[in-house]
Amino acid sequence: MHETNSLRGVDLNLLVVLDALLAEQHVSRTATRLNMSQPAVSHALGRLRHLFDDPLLIRRGGKLIPSAKALEIAPILTEALRQMQEVLEPEGFDAAREKRTFRLAMSDYGSSVILPGLLNVLRRDAPGIDVEIVHSSRDVMQGMVRDGECDLALGVFPKLPDRIEAQQLFVEHFACLADQAQLSGHDPRALEGYLARPHILVTMKDENISEIDAALAACGHTRRIAVTLPHWANATRLIGGTDLILTVAHKALQHMDGNPAFAIFEPPFSIPSFSFVQIWHERRNGDPGHQWLRDVVASLAMSLK
Known part of the structure; x- marks a missing residue:
């Protein structure tokens, strides 16, 4: 910071903008967060760069990347603003008034x-x-x-990068969905019948092998994937009137519970349960x-x- 600068000469509103910019790393989202116009945020960033004699946020590949100086001051700034907010608003966060x-x-x-x-x-x-x-x-x-x-x-995030926080929300297990009228013949509630049926796989195209197929491979089996799609909700609508089997997280099938047209049952082989979590960057703490x-x-x- 320039030697001629002093706290009395600093517009403290700029520090609020800087804190939001370092959290969002995006001008338009910062503007939305602070209820400001994008030009106003851009102008504030220019003043901040002059104030700190540092670029603070550097545009690379369409993103704003914090400079070394920005990374150094970010936690100090966030904590300072938090303490100032406690002084000015001793009652703390009020969800009813927040915009x-x-x-x-x-x-x-x-x-x-x-x-x-x-x-x-x-x-x-x-x-x-x-x-x-x-x-x-x-x-x-x-x-x-x-x-x-x-x-x-x-x-579901089995591996997390540095500085990402996580909280487990619940532990989930898998269940199968089939048309009740189609259970005769190759009964999917037994492993032989399950493997004989065509299946629906819900996955994003850039994800690795599903937990279901990994569990089958571990016991030396594979299944025929007849339909692949990226959406859980649509998958349940494809079961009625077909011999297809859907194996998904149990809570995704709760809206089907009690519907006599469908059967919900445990997979006929062991699939590990998984933790459903929420994750955030430590800068939000x-x-x-x-x-x-x-x-x-x-x-x-x-x-x-």
Whole structure:
């Protein structure tokens, strides 16, 4: 920082913009977060670069990458602003008055089990908070969290990069869905019948072998994949009137429970259960709004059957 600068001569609002820019690493999302125009955020970034005599955020491949100086000051700045907020607003975060947009990454499975309850809470308790949902593969969602392109990602993430935090929401297991009228003949509730049937596979095209096929391979078997698609919700609609078998996370089938036209049953071989988690970048740890959102998601997950 220039020697001629002093705290009294600094517009502290610029530090709020810098904190948001370092968290979002994106001008338009920072503008949305702070309820500012994009030109105003760009102008503030120019003033910040002069103030710190450093580029702070460097554009590379369409992204804003923090400079070494920015990475050094980011945690100090976030903590300083948090303490200032506690002084000015001793009651802390007020969801009912907050106006903000959160960007969440999740599959349609995550959307089906978490999103309805989350929207109910937001409309009831935080009507000024909006959410934008994006959907992609596991690796891409992790990258979006790492690069500040989304606030929170929900899914199955066996391996996480550095500086990514995670919280387990629940442990899930697999179940199978079949047309009840098609159970005779090759009964899929037995392994021989299961392997004789055609199957639906839900996967993103850039993901590796599914947990189901990995479990089958471990016991020396393969199955015939007759249909491959990227969406869980559409998969359940393809079962009626066919001999197809769908093996998916159990909670994705809960809306089918009690429907006499369909059979839901345990796979006839062992498939390891998995942890469904929410992940975020450690830069969000000092954000009370983000903490509130994580707590809401965790509470909703605990209430699921």
